[in-house]
Amino acid sequence: MDVEVNLGKKALTIQQEIIFYNQSEDTLTTIVLNDWNNAYSSKTTPLAKRFSDEFYRGFYLAPENERGSTNIINISATDKTNFSWERTENNPDFIIVKLGTKLAPNHKITLHLTYVVKVPTDKFTHYGYTDNGGMYLRNWFLTPARYENHAFIKYNNYNLDDIANAVSDFDIVFRIPSPSGRQTKNIELTTDLDSEKTTQVENYSIYRLKGSNKTDFSIYVEPKLSFLSYKNSSVEVLTNLKGYKADEIQKAIVIDRIVNFTNQLIGKSPHEKITVSQADYDRNPFYGLNQMPTFLVPFPDNFLFEIKFLKTYLNNYLKNNLKLDPRKDSWIYDGIQIYTMVRYVEENYPNCKMTGSISNRKLFKGIHLLNLDFNEQYSYFYLLMARKNLDQPLSYPKNKLIKFNEQIASKYRAGLSLIYLDDFLGQPFMSNSITQFHTLNHKSQTTGNDFENLLKSNTNKDINWFFNIIINSREIIDYSFSKVSKTKDSVSFSLKNNTRVLVPIPIYGIKNDTIVFKKWIEPIKEDSVYTLERKEAKKIVINFKNEVPEFNLRNNWKKIEGFFPNNRPIKFAFMKDLEDPFYNQVIYAPLLTFNAYDGLSPGIRFHNRAILNRPFVYDINPTYSLKSKTITGAAVFVFNQDFRNSNLYNLKYTVGTSYFHYAPDATYFKINPMILMQFRQDDYRDNRKQILLFRQVIINREKSAIVIDSSLQNYSVFDAKYINSRTELTNHISFVEDIQFSGEFGKISTEIQYRKLFENNHKIDLRMYAGSFLYNNSNSDFFSFALDRPTDYLFDYPYLGRSSSAGIVSQEFIMAEGGFKSKLGIPYANQWITTLNGSYSLWNWIEAYGDVGFVKNKIQNTKFFYDSGIRLNLLTDYFELYFPLYSSKGWEIAQPHYSETIRFVVTLYPEKLISLFTRKWF
Numbered sequence: 001m002d003v004e005v006n007l008g009k010k011a012l013t014i015q016q017e018i019i020f021y022n023q024s025e026d027t028l029t030t031i032v033l034n035d036w037n038n039a040y041s042s043k044t045t046p047l048a049k050r051f052s053d054e055f056y057r058g059f060y061l062a063p064e065n066e067r068g069s070t071n072i073i074n075i076s077a078t079d080k081t082n083f084s085w086e087r088t089e090n091n092p093d094f095i096i097v098k099l100g101t102k103l104a105p106n107h108k109i110t111l112h113l114t115y116v117v118k119v120p121t122d123k124f125t126h127y128g129y130t131d132n133g134g135m136y137l138r139n140w141f142l143t144p145a146r147y148e149n150h151a152f153i154k155y156n157n158y159n160l161d162d163i164a165n166a167v168s169d170f171d172i173v174f175r176i177p178s179p180s181g182r183q184t185k186n187i188e189l190t191t192d193l194d195s196e197k198t199t200q201v202e203n204y205s206i207y208r209l210k211g212s213n214k215t216d217f218s219i220y221v222e223p224k225l226s227f228l229s230y231k232n233s234s235v236e237v238l239t240n241l242k243g244y245k246a247d248e249i250q251k252a253i254v255i256d257r258i259v260n261f262t263n264q265l266i267g268k269s270p271h272e273k274i275t276v277s278q279a280d281y282d283r284n285p286f287y288g289l290n291q292m293p294t295f296l297v298p299f300p301d302n303f304l305f306e307i308k309f310l311k312t313y314l315n316n317y318l319k320n321n322l323k324l325d326p327r328k329d330s331w332i333y334d335g336i337q338i339y340t341m342v343r344y345v346e347e348n349y350p351n352c353k354m355t356g357s358i359s360n361r362k363l364f365k366g367i368h369l370l371n372l373d374f375n376e377q378y379s380y381f382y383l384l385m386a387r388k389n390l391d392q393p394l395s396y397p398k399n400k401l402i403k404f405n406e407q408i409a410s411k412y413r414a415g416l417s418l419i420y421l422d423d424f425l426g427q428p429f430m431s432n433s434i435t436q437f438h439t440l441n442h443k444s445q446t447t448g449n450d451f452e453n454l455l456k457s458n459t460n461k462d463i464n465w466f467f468n469i470i471i472n473s474r475e476i477i478d479y480s481f482s483k484v485s486k487t488k489d490s491v492s493f494s495l496k497n498n499t500r501v502l503v504p505i506p507i508y509g510i511k512n513d514t515i516v517f518k519k520w521i522e523p524i525k526e527d528s529v530y531t532l533e534r535k536e537a538k539k540i541v542i543n544f545k546n547e548v549p550e551f552n553l554r555n556n557w558k559k560i561e562g563f564f565p566n567n568r569p570i571k572f573a574f575m576k577d578l579e580d581p582f583y584n585q586v587i588y589a590p591l592l593t594f595n596a597y598d599g600l601s602p603g604i605r606f607h608n609r610a611i612l613n614r615p616f617v618y619d620i621n622p623t624y625s626l627k628s629k630t631i632t633g634a635a636v637f638v639f640n641q642d643f644r645n646s647n648l649y650n651l652k653y654t655v656g657t658s659y660f661h662y663a664p665d666a667t668y669f670k671i672n673p674m675i676l677m678q679f680r681q682d683d684y685r686d687n688r689k690q691i692l693l694f695r696q697v698i699i700n701r702e703k704s705a706i707v708i709d710s711s712l713q714n715y716s717v718f719d720a721k722y723i724n725s726r727t728e729l730t731n732h733i734s735f736v737e738d739i740q741f742s743g744e745f746g747k748i749s750t751e752i753q754y755r756k757l758f759e760n761n762h763k764i765d766l767r768m769y770a771g772s773f774l775y776n777n778s779n780s781d782f783f784s785f786a787l788d789r790p791t792d793y794l795f796d797y798p799y800l801g802r803s804s805s806a807g808i809v810s811q812e813f814i815m816a817e818g819g820f821k822s823k824l825g826i827p828y829a830n831q832w833i834t835t836l837n838g839s840y841s842l843w844n845w846i847e848a849y850g851d852v853g854f855v856k857n858k859i860q861n862t863k864f865f866y867d868s869g870i871r872l873n874l875l876t877d878y879f880e881l882y883f884p885l886y887s888s889k890g891w892e893i894a895q896p897h898y899s900e901t902i903r904f905v906v907t908l909y910p911e912k913l914i915s916l917f918t919r920k921w922f
Helices: 036-040 046-053 248-265 278-283 301-321 330-348 356-360 374-387 403-425 429-443 448-457 464-471 910-918
Strands: 002-006 011-021 028-034 069-077 084-086 094-103 108-118 135-137 168-177 188-191 194-201 204-214 219-222 228-231 236-239 273-276 479-486 490-497 505-511 514-521 529-533 539-542 557-559 570-573 584-595 599-607 616-625 630-642 648-663 666-680 688-701 714-727 731-741 745-757 763-776 832-843 846-856 863-875 879-887 903-906
Touching (some): 036 046, 036 069, 094 108, 188 194, 188 204, 228 248, 236 248, 248 330, 248 429, 301 330, 330 374, 330 429, 330 448, 374 403, 403 464, 479 539, 479 557, 490 539, 505 529, 514 529
Parallel strands (some): 002 168, 236 273, 570 584
Antiparallel strands (some): 028 094, 069 108, 168 204, 188 219, 194 204, 228 236, 479 490, 490 529, 505 514, 539 557, 584 599, 599 616, 616 630, 648 666, 666 688, 688 714, 714 731, 731 745, 745 763, 763 832, 846 863, 863 879, 879 903
């Protein structure tokens, strides 16, 4: 390639020659060229869709000049007979070159290409042009795709760093003109290719870059060099990774130690240079450390630099050295990376805790999470997803993994799986196998089957279970003790296989927190009895060190002395914790609630909600109303049942209760038994969710002298609801069908909601609601459909002042039923109602809204209403303001007491706000 850089226009002009050797046994009629830079060319590419699925707004809202593209000027070949090429709208990130003459095995063809690359901003993916006038270039040029199993691999760019390029040799001339107003000497280039600054002509820096047997490489163009070079006997490391206060000597020692450890465990790289950049780390950080403010991180600066450099160095090292399909075989890259990290920490920091120095503070001694060993955290990230029933097979292609699995849980489980096999077969089985596989990759392109065959060839034991269960399935593992007996010198037991999954499991004998014996039990039939030498053990534990990715750790131990052998003591904790298998944890925390009638209500919350989902959950929240001087509060009890291999993936049995004031002088008591059924698609990345809900809502209300309809004191309503929704950044559609029955009434309603973000960054929001009574024996409007403010007879909505007809709390708006913002002449419908609510963005978060609807009451003609105004949509469904302008009442803005017509939406519940940030991960 001959590449000329235009830093001002953020563009590269490229003259390229590709000499393509057909090393397959097939005769080729086409060649596929990867063009991943063109994935940034529009808001409809597969990459843009991926951003939308994960609720990333930056790309969709970016101006045209920040996106990238590839403008093909010419593609030709030495044989031009019937030669052509195409790039489709659905697949803008690869090009199919149609050869005029068939390319036989062991023959070659030369392609000539001229094109201009518009480099995108690095705000999207950390690749692209930077704010300081430089560029970080990856996947920016046209290159042949990997050929495997008689076909070229055609992968779209999903921002997963898994481009499948053919192994190539590179020879590049890189010309960098000096930007206007800058000195030429300030333009610097850093790369993991062999580089030489050949000439320095006026207004140009010219570099010659070479590399062999590579699939990809990195180039950094900077107005001021940020990379430092660290060189030992095997490799030169170029890095600009931030090291906080770690000095250059500490960094040099750390880098040398990591390079030597990697060479010893995996093998020496044939490449003499490797880059480790801050941008690489930012793309794949060490989760946990990256979430904490710098001043709160409980680790020394040199350790922080070390663990970040270790993770990023291994990531880049494996990409440069393994010639696997990085999408299909991503678990091997991830597994070797995490395996190496765990072994490195074991050797160099055996006593390091997950939370560093925090674990040494007496205040936190009782918190299980804060006292985990550093390497123990990996298994809990996997368990987090397994307990949510969202884990996926390790062998799944990278693009089919949900984001949390792709970036965290599946990575960690892959590494733990290699450690599991290593511990079972005995070290250094895995290290030797990885070294052999690394050597194999020097010689040829490899596949996951090559790695599997190599592992099997290195042991005499049958390890098919490892691939069938651990790698290729999402089966869960759960062993417990069935029968345990003891003598002074021995202990006998049988194991219960709770999930019928046969894998090896380790048994430990424990005496006063010391391991006195360990024995691996290989896959066996149930009811087999084992007898081991006791060695004064007081407790036997399955999987004590958590080598096996086991689903439930709370049933893994038996005391073999004492009157109550398995009575777990109660342990109180002040914060949400990981479950401790040896205790019954009760979490407590201060609580503060508010409504207009109870005022501020401090209290205390008792629950057993751990960081990992549990089958049974209780949450009890007693509070004291400072305004009414009474005890109030709520409680909920939930039993979860997961289904691993069904579209019905979760069943919840819930009983909830609450007791608060609904008026200044009256309370309500609610009991709500419920069954919730959750369904999902086979593709876990599909944002479609379906829910079936059945509940009986039982209400007891005190009579109020203030509220007119309080004569309806005690009632019970059966409610059945079906919800079908699909949500992403650019599109949201949901359908809700609801049917209710009680002694007073029967009603049915339908709600359809649609949101669309257009390519011009304007948004439309439409909602249709229709409801009708099947029968209505009530003489009150308490159960009627509401046009603008539901009575909420089921006490579902978190109203600040549900019975207030005046004051600021009466202006609270909740989008339900009629959904009108203006309060008009007939607020209720006791027969049927149909409304349409809409809004359209005018600028940024300022929108115009409008509502139209028909209301039908008994003995009255159908009434038509409308309203309109301005909506400040600061955070959809969480914080909004509505300013009425014109409605059935006329110009509202000109009428008296206009400020009392302004409506607002506010969410005070942290768990609801947290969902804004977690939805992109799950």
